[in-house]
Amino acid sequence: MINKHIIIARGGEQRSKLETYFQAIGARTISFPILNVTEIKLTDCDLEKMMKGQRLIFLNPTSIDIFFRQMAEKQHSFKLPLQIEYVSGKSKKLLEQLGVPCLPARYGQASAILLGHNKQKRNHYSDDDQLLITHKLAVDEQYLQEVRSILKKDCWNTVIFPNKLAVDFFIKYWHVLKLGDFNKLSFAAVGNMVKAYAIEQGFSELDEIIQALLQTDEWKSSM
Numbered sequence: 001m002i003n004k005h006i007i008i009a010r011g012g013e014q015r016s017k018l019e020t021y022f023q024a025i026g027a028r029t030i031s032f033p034i035l036n037v038t039e040i041k042l043t044d045c046d047l048e049k050m051m052k053g054q055r056l057i058f059l060n061p062t063s064i065d066i067f068f069r070q071m072a073e074k075q076h077s078f079k080l081p082l083q084i085e086y087v088s089g090k091s092k093k094l095l096e097q098l099g100v101p102c103l104p105a106r107y108g109q110a111s112a113i114l115l116g117h118n119k120q121k122r123n124h125y126s127d128d129d130q131l132l133i134t135h136k137l138a139v140d141e142q143y144l145q146e147v148r149s150i151l152k153k154d155c156w157n158t159v160i161f162p163n164k165l166a167v168d169f170f171i172k173y174w175h176v177l178k179l180g181d182f183n184k185l186s187f188a189a190v191g192n193m194v195k196a197y198a199i200e201q202g203f204s205e206l207d208e209i210i211q212a213l214l215q216t217d218e219w220k221s222s223m
Contacts, residue, residue, distance in 0.1 A: 004027040005155060006158050007025050007031075008031050008160050009161045010035055011162060011166030011167075026222075032170065036138050037117075040133050042070055053081045055081055055085060056084050056112070060087070061090045062090070063134040083103060084102045094105070105125055106125065108126070116133065117133065117135050137172060149175070151179055156184065156188060159188075160210065161188070161198050188211040
């Protein structure tokens with residue numbers, strides 16, 4: 001990976017293990033774009049909806065942090081829904097650290113309350129699921145101007161997409177910064193669904209070496 005320049009596309013606010021992994025094996029990496037978080041206070045009405053529900057699905061780890069911290073701050077006496085579910089491995093790990101029994105989110109089950117951010121691509125786990133916003137994501141405008149010069153100065157080979165939202169953010173802000181034709185970059189993606197989505201959006205040259213490394217899952221254990 002020496003002399004390999006990789007853009008790690010961001011679809012969330014947390015630093016990806018992809019950055020740590022590829023830096024460790026010799027690549028130069030940059031995150032794009034950087035996203036800031038504004039926390040939203042859950043209302044008593046929101047809490048009532050959650051407590052009455054049979055299922056509570058966390059769409060990202062930040063929503064877990066916000067939910068349990070706000071509950072502690074309120075000193076709220078509440079009973080969790082019968083079933084707590086997660087979408088990502090990071091969310092599963094965090095729930096387990098909190099001692100909360102949990103299951104992977106499933107389709108076609110009873111009605112659910114979903115907790116996520118304002119840019120969340122809503123996953124339909126039931127016919128009448130409800131999305132409650134725990135935080136808003138916004139691009140760090142100051143960072144955009146700093147990173148523009150870096151992206152224009154050096155030759156960046158490949159962009160890695162960890163999720164579909166990362167594809168959307170990347171394309172949008174690549175255009176905002178007027179960095180040229182984004183689909184001239186090679187790409188790699190975490191999972192077949194994300195790879196297919198990137199192709200739908202105009203990416204065509206798959207970086208086979210990077211893609212093979214992603215499929216080994218070794219990067220998931222990066223610290």
